[in-house]
Amino acid sequence: MWPDLRLCDLLGIEHPIIQAPMAGTTTPALVAAVSNAGGLGSHGCATLPVDVLEDHVAQIAQATNRPVNLNFFCHAPPVHGPGDHARLLDALAPQYAAAGVAPPEAMPVPGFEPFGAAALEVLLRHPPKVASFHFGLPDADAVAALKAAGVTILSSATTVAEAVWLEARGADAIIAQGWEAGGHRGVFLDLANDPQVGLFALVPQVVRAVSVPVIAAGGIADGAGIAAAFALGAAGVQIGTAFITAPEAAPKPLHAAASALGRDDSTRISRAVSGRPARAHRTDWLDGMAGVTPAAFPLMYHYVGPLIGADAETHQFSLYGQAAALAPEGRAADRLAALVADAQAAFGRLR
Ligand SMILES: Cc1cc2nc3c(=O)[nH]c(=O)nc-3n(C[C@H](O)[C@H](O)[C@H](O)COP(=O)(O)O)c2cc1C
Incomplete structure (x- = not known):
């Protein structure tokens, strides 16, 4: 059914489609619905106080026994300049x-603070199948502790240099995030200059530079995009925008506009x-x-x-991202099923 099973095997999922973590938008219900449908549901936990994180982890565990992903930010603590x-x-x-x-x-x-001891402690008590990070990785001790607890580590790269950096520090798969992507760019090595690499150029170059599976993210919201990602060498996709208006997601005022008005520009x-x-x-x-x-x-x-x-x-x-107009409609499980079916149709056309 899928031309590359490395990501499915690594994460223990049926379909190599990760519903992106989206802080403030993903909910335990959305995460569980996607995982129960055979994808990887991901919760954006970066802005959650630790007691809410505990509560959401419990809600997810109640709703699914499939693999899930919990996601955090690893930004440098901010310095407020004088003046x-x-x-x-x-x-x-x-x-x-x-x-x-x-x-x-x-x-x-x-x-909210970068991923630290309190969130690590929650993850070690209730290890998810996957933990993913944006803006880099936690320190080496935290990565080692998570791996020892059986957690698979993912993180986003927006350049080849970031992908190589992440692999060298223990990432088990790399999310290659193109300029098209909705939400925060994961850029962390050259934040001042943000190199703005598009997905079509990024994925094959990351694939050549690392040996772990590569996940394509950014502007993918239909089967043609998924098939293209595999053609570029990705072993799976991470999709955010196509899930923001699912009824299980936390509603945001302009997300309705994304589905009604979202265009390329x-x-x-x-x-x-x-x-x-x-x-x-x-x-x-x-x-x-x-x-x-x-x-x-x-x-x-x-x-x-x-x-x-x-x-x-x-x-x-x-x-939200550049491909909102392509997104399927309906509940999260229906959206995942539509993406799977549309991808199979796209593979069929290419054959
Ligand atoms: C509303 C929204 C919030 C996001 N929040 C996060 C987040 O908390 N953590 C993260 O790693 N990525 C976050 N992202 C980025 C996604 O992981 C992913 O790179 C992006 O959604 C892919 O592009 P697409 O939106 O075109 O599918 C967010 C994206 C969106 C649209």
């Missing part, structure tokens, strides 16, 4: 005034909301933020939070 607070209040003053909201007064504290990459490059629905507000130098990730959320919430028409911020 950043005043500079941002000054730059955003017209927007706070126009939106009728008070500017944030306090120096920001990060709303309806998103842009911006650092304006979090401080890191992320692909999101293109609004006048987001375009207008292009001139503002953001605070370090994730401190920028502190400054734009009041604006994003201020006006549902223009200020909502919603992450």
